[in-house]
Amino acid sequence: MIQRLYMRNLRGIAEGELDDLAQINVFVGPNNTGKTTILEALYLTATADTPCSLAMEDGAFMPVRVSADADLLGYHPLARLWQRHGLPLHWENTTSRWEEDRILLGNLPAPLAHYHALEGKRTRSGFVAGDEQRTAMFTVAIPQGADVLKPEEGGSPIDWSAPSALVERYFGESAAPWEDRRFGFTWYPPFTYNYNGLAGWYSQGSMPDAAHTLFLDFHTTAEHLSQSLVERGYRETDDWLRRIGRHFQTVLGLDAVEAPDVGFDVNRFDPTQRIGLVERNRRLLPIDLWGDGARHVFKVLAPLLVLADAAEKGRPALLLWEDPELFLHVQALERLVREAAQIVQDKPLQVFITTQSPDIVAVLTDMLRSGQLPPESVKAYRLALTNGRLVSSWFGARNLIAWLEDGKDIRVWTQEETLLRYYLGERA
Amino acid sequence: MNTLIVFGEGETERRLMDKFWRQVFPQWGALDFRSSGGRDELVNKLIAALGPELAQPVQCVILADLDAGDTLQSVQQRIANGLRRMLAERRYLDDGIAFSPVAGLANVLLFARRLPPGHELRIVLHIAQAPPTLPALGLSFQNAATDDYILATALIESVAERFAHEAGLTGAVLNRKVTAEIPELLRANGVASLEAKDLIGIYMAVARFLKVKRTEGRERFADFVIDRALKYARPEFNSIFSSLVVALRTATAQESV
Numbered sequence: 001m002i003q004r005l006y007m008r009n010l011r012g013i014a015e016g017e018l019d020d021l022a023q024i025n026v027f028v029g030p031n032n033t034g035k036t037t038i039l040e041a042l043y044l045t046a047t048a049d050t051p052c053s054l055a056m057e058d059g060a061f062m063p064v065r066v067s068a069d070a071d072l073l074g075y076h077p078l079a080r081l082w083q084r085h086g087l088p089l090h091w092e093n094t095t096s097r098w099e100e101d102r103i104l105l106g107n108l109p110a111p112l113a114h115y116h117a118l119e120g121k122r123t124r125s126g127f128v129a130g131d132e133q134r135t136a137m138f139t140v141a142i143p144q145g146a147d148v149l150k151p152e153e154g155g156s157p158i159d160w161s162a163p164s165a166l167v168e169r170y171f172g173e174s175a176a177p178w179e180d181r182r183f184g185f186t187w188y189p190p191f192t193y194n195y196n197g198l199a200g201w202y203s204q205g206s207m208p209d210a211a212h213t214l215f216l217d218f219h220t221t222a223e224h225l226s227q228s229l230v231e232r233g234y235r236e237t238d239d240w241l242r243r244i245g246r247h248f249q250t251v252l253g254l255d256a257v258e259a260p261d262v263g264f265d266v267n268r269f270d271p272t273q274r275i276g277l278v279e280r281n282r283r284l285l286p287i288d289l290w291g292d293g294a295r296h297v298f299k300v301l302a303p304l305l306v307l308a309d310a311a312e313k314g315r316p317a318l319l320l321w322e323d324p325e326l327f328l329h330v331q332a333l334e335r336l337v338r339e340a341a342q343i344v345q346d347k348p349l350q351v352f353i354t355t356q357s358p359d360i361v362a363v364l365t366d367m368l369r370s371g372q373l374p375p376e377s378v379k380a381y382r383l384a385l386t387n388g389r390l391v392s393s394w395f396g397a398r399n400l401i402a403w404l405e406d407g408k409d410i411r412v413w414t415q416e417e418t419l420l421r422y423y424l425g426e427r428a
Numbered sequence: 429m430n431t432l433i434v435f436g437e438g439e440t441e442r443r444l445m446d447k448f449w450r451q452v453f454p455q456w457g458a459l460d461f462r463s464s465g466g467r468d469e470l471v472n473k474l475i476a477a478l479g480p481e482l483a484q485p486v487q488c489v490i491l492a493d494l495d496a497g498d499t500l501q502s503v504q505q506r507i508a509n510g511l512r513r514m515l516a517e518r519r520y521l522d523d524g525i526a527f528s529p530v531a532g533l534a535n536v537l538l539f540a541r542r543l544p545p546g547h548e549l550r551i552v553l554h555i556a557q558a559p560p561t562l563p564a565l566g567l568s569f570q571n572a573a574t575d576d577y578i579l580a581t582a583l584i585e586s587v588a589e590r591f592a593h594e595a596g597l598t599g600a601v602l603n604r605k606v607t608a609e610i611p612e613l614l615r616a617n618g619v620a621s622l623e624a625k626d627l628i629g630i631y632m633a634v635a636r637f638l639k640v641k642r643t644e645g646r647e648r649f650a651d652f653v654i655d656r657a658l659k660y661a662r663p664e665f666n667s668i669f670s671s672l673v674v675a676l677r678t679a680t681a682q683e684s685v
Contacts, residue, residue: 391484392483398472
């Protein structure tokens, strides 16, 4: 499980850290306080699972990892993040250049300046043309895992001290020791604080790989499920379609007669039609013809069941979930959160949620209070960002219960700010 | 916007603070009252509710009763232990929790500390003590609670006069029945131990509060008592609640320590 996350110069966060993370972590707070950046830092770290080498000018190598081709939903991680922010998928100003089977990295900012190339077997034939667009970051682990890319016989040696030297130069000695951490760096300018050229972050604890990482947001509701996800669900997840249907029925409050079956029409090739809900005695109705709330529920449940079944000890999974409340009526939201919490419970699957909804906090608190979730399984973090410095305040089970019983709103930093109280006339 | 967090045991304290805050500190900011629901839960509530606030400047008042068997020191120690647990849970260094008396008052105590990255945690503990006017009237109780202050205020002559008038009495008669005649009758009939809240009940009954105001809540009674004291007996009111005023001013750093 990921226990700690530290970020420096990443997007709007000049510096910030989160400690003692739980299995289910909920981030609340005003807009522009770093909630999404936290999800993205975790996403970049988890999806950088392709071993390769970072070559120094003296010929030595440092084993690193770069972004995988696809996460659980089938997205290329970097492209996915750029797209989320409306950035062009083609990085015109990159100083990197593809050359045969490697990427030459031009003019990296200090302390990366003496690294000049990414090499290795990213694909069977090494790096390919176009990869220079997608290699704006890498991660390095301390200690190195067993799967590091070994040099060829007679080739240049691995510099085993390089990772420690690099992170010490970037993060400073005071943050040591470095063991059991994975460090990430990106030099993609829009992802660095004030365009300052280099962002770094690290996580502590076991980190999933790209195939076990699910990032749910606005886009996943609006877009079609990928063929790779559907095939994986159909092939690897027990009773997948029936389980989707059952949870879908519960979340939307459909009774047994109305409950649709979920169908998978292999004879259709249009991806919008490949999977849908079969209403009883009617033809398959593709999910994207349903309302936005139903689409959202379906596109949460379908990959989440795949992720939960894939999670296993030694190969944990990660759910990053932005705004679960999207399009949902409060009762459907409550049931979706309950179903999701029950799906991930007892699994090596860690959840990070960002939300503006008090209902999500309330549902999880109610589950804690009633013993449906163990007390240590949920933590909420209230965030603030002042001059780039992330300030966080955590709420464990006892805090959440006390606050909600008092009718207090954990999303705001002073209770005077709550509009609900204002409208109820408590300020009169 | 400044927010003062106040911990108290129940609804009487909530009402008192709400009214008090609006009347005495209208310019300062918001009041965030947290009720523990009783003495035994005060420390747990303090840890659960105050812990998440420690990431920002905190100004807080804790209203504690002094129950039979307790001393000022034992209450102080119980609260200090709770604060120590809360700070440890949040990984703040344990530099010891030391309360200092404020303005020479033994029942108003300040604990202040700078927390990383540099904001102040400022907590004032106010332990209830019977206002001097109660012993002067021959009244003494085993416990000291917020009710002592409400009773003392209700017994202010000009306040009692208002309640008595609505019941067709005089203030002197009302006060005599509440402080002497009915308690003596009860004691003669085996009811040995009376607390301030019992005398408030007697006061409400004699003043026919239920009939006149159509409410039987002690909390609502406290509202009326405070309103009338602020209107007709401000100097006496200030004297009775002087330690609470000091506590609030200290917590909001309006009074140098």
